[in-house]
Amino acid sequence: xxxxxxxxxxxxxxxxxxxxxxxxxxxxxxxxxxxxxxxxxxxxxxxxxxxxxxxxxxxxxxxxxxxxxxxxxxxxxxxxxxxxxxxxxxxxxxxxxxxxxxxxxxxxx
Amino acid sequence: xxxxxxxxxxxxxxxxxxxxxxxxxxxxxxxxxxxxxxxxxxxxxxxxxxxxxxxxxxxxxxxxxxxxxxxxxxxxxxxxxxxxxxxxxxxxxxxxxxxxxxxxxxxxxxxxxxxxxxx
Numbered sequence: 001x002x003x004x005x006x007x008x009x010x011x012x013x014x015x016x017x018x019x020x021x022x023x024x025x026x027x028x029x030x031x032x033x034x035x036x037x038x039x040x041x042x043x044x045x046x047x048x049x050x051x052x053x054x055x056x057x058x059x060x061x062x063x064x065x066x067x068x069x070x071x072x073x074x075x076x077x078x079x080x081x082x083x084x085x086x087x088x089x090x091x092x093x094x095x096x097x098x099x100x101x102x103x104x105x106x107x108x109x
Numbered sequence: 110x111x112x113x114x115x116x117x118x119x120x121x122x123x124x125x126x127x128x129x130x131x132x133x134x135x136x137x138x139x140x141x142x143x144x145x146x147x148x149x150x151x152x153x154x155x156x157x158x159x160x161x162x163x164x165x166x167x168x169x170x171x172x173x174x175x176x177x178x179x180x181x182x183x184x185x186x187x188x189x190x191x192x193x194x195x196x197x198x199x200x201x202x203x204x205x206x207x208x209x210x211x212x213x214x215x216x217x218x219x220x221x222x223x224x225x226x227x228x
Contacts, residue, residue, distance in 0.1 A: 033213075050210060100155065
């Protein structure tokens, strides 16, 4: 059972906008920033969003993040087939330990 | 550009220990904060521990406290993660990851090391 809660699956058609939610508590998301990772099959995770809504260099602006209270969201607009992957949210808690969501498998129909 | 290269796959028997290495290039280890994350087959990501630069200490996830040790050899810029008293549930891919962009970002990852625990 993961500390952060994500839906196990999400789907969309090419060009659509999809959002993935991540729910936590006051001791993690509520008081610290959120990161999002994309993991393609058989590869290491890749940082997609950091500090709630910042994109590392090279990440398309189709990906955006937001946070409100103890929840966060990842939005992907203009969905593309190559976006099909697992997505994980992560945050640090007040004991300086990182916690992950259980992951959301995104399918592009 | 920092790169993390991990050691090769391991097969261990229950009760044994495993030590996974993570070699840093492009930066020195003293400039970086290293984390270790694992992923069991078909499962999600699980943070095992990492260096907290604000405290200057390595913090371990409570689940692994007493069974995991994370060390660094600054002379070779290599980080190590040793997990003891292995059981079948420890079968997983183990990743090292570091914060290059900003603290606690885990934005650069190693390629992963598969550890299989089987009798």
